[in-house]
Amino acid sequence: MKIAVLGANGKAGSLITQEALSKNYEVTAIVRDKSKLNNSKVDVIEKDVFDLSYNDLKPFDVIVDALGFWNNLELHSKSTKHLLELLDNQPNRIIFVGGAGSLYVNPEHTVQLSDTPDFPDDYKPVAKAMGEAFELIKKANSVNWTYLSPAPMFNADGKRTGSYQLGKDEVIVNSQGEPAISYADYAIALVDEIENKKFPQQRFTAVSG
Numbered sequence: 001m002k003i004a005v006l007g008a009n010g011k012a013g014s015l016i017t018q019e020a021l022s023k024n025y026e027v028t029a030i031v032r033d034k035s036k037l038n039n040s041k042v043d044v045i046e047k048d049v050f051d052l053s054y055n056d057l058k059p060f061d062v063i064v065d066a067l068g069f070w071n072n073l074e075l076h077s078k079s080t081k082h083l084l085e086l087l088d089n090q091p092n093r094i095i096f097v098g099g100a101g102s103l104y105v106n107p108e109h110t111v112q113l114s115d116t117p118d119f120p121d122d123y124k125p126v127a128k129a130m131g132e133a134f135e136l137i138k139k140a141n142s143v144n145w146t147y148l149s150p151a152p153m154f155n156a157d158g159k160r161t162g163s164y165q166l167g168k169d170e171v172i173v174n175s176q177g178e179p180a181i182s183y184a185d186y187a188i189a190l191v192d193e194i195e196n197k198k199f200p201q202q203r204f205t206a207v208s209g
Contacts (some may be wrong), residue, residue, distance in 0.1 A: 003194065004060040006049060006067050006083075008125040009036045011156050012097050015187040018065075019086045023032030023191060028060065038178045043181060054086045062194050063087070066097040073129035084140045090145065096191060101127025102134050103171045103205060113171055115153060134203070147203040148190050149177040150179040158182025163209025164189045166198075174207040182209045 002202070003020050004145050007013040008029030020027045021041055028043040037044060045056060049067060057063055065083060080096070087094055090179055101114035101123070105178035113119060113128035152171060165174060173179050181189075189206040193199060 001032065001062065001194070002028070002060045003062045003064065004028045004030050004045070004057065005064045006030045007097075008042065008066065008096075010066055010068055011031075011040070011066075012183055012186065013064070014039065015183050016064055016066055016097075016136075016190055017205070018196070019184075019191040020189040024193070025029075025191075028058060030056075031148060050082055052082075052086065054090065057086060057092060058090075060092060063094045064097065064190065065094060069129075071127065073102075073125055074132040076129040077099070077136060079196040080136050084136060084143050084145075087143050087145075089142045092204050092207070093144040093194075095132075095193065096137060096145065096147045097133060097188060097190070098203065099127055099130030100149050100152045100154065100205070103152070104169055105171050107170065109169060121175045138203075141195055141201075143201075145201055146199045147195060148186070148193065149205040150186050151179045151207040153180035154176060154186070155180060155182045158184065158208065160184035160188075161208050162188065164206045165209060167205045169203055169205075174209060179207060181206055185209070 003025045005017045008017045009031050032043045032048050034044045035044045103113045105111050185208040
């Protein structure tokens, strides 16, 4: 299987790339600056996301969008829209590295995590931007998409436990009662979804085991 990882030099993207390689997938990194890529085992396409055409993506069975736009939040929606347009009515699958803020905290699905009183103010702009991008994805009925929201406690330096639990649209907790996942376990869950295909045109979430 051929996989392309957009943002393969980021924290999440690099671990997803590494995990996919460990499963013997053919992995290509799509990055703006290949000099910042620390993995010599992958092929590289050096392009900005907005310069990509469908011909760039056509060879890949799965495209993973692990892009981050922390200094220009409006690009979340703009880049998402661009990728959805490229993949409209195409067979390729795209999996988005999503946000946790749009997860619901009640079974009625009326309150999102980002709307709760304890949600940090510093993260609200990012949550809003990623939530708006997710709204675009949910409307893309002719795109083969999947969206993986991490647990609210998303730990870049957390332990790779090798186990995880899955949920769908609501915040879930692990066996210790924590809504937490490491980047490493998140990468495992995402790469497993590439193979298992459990969530076509759906969002799901994961916590470390």
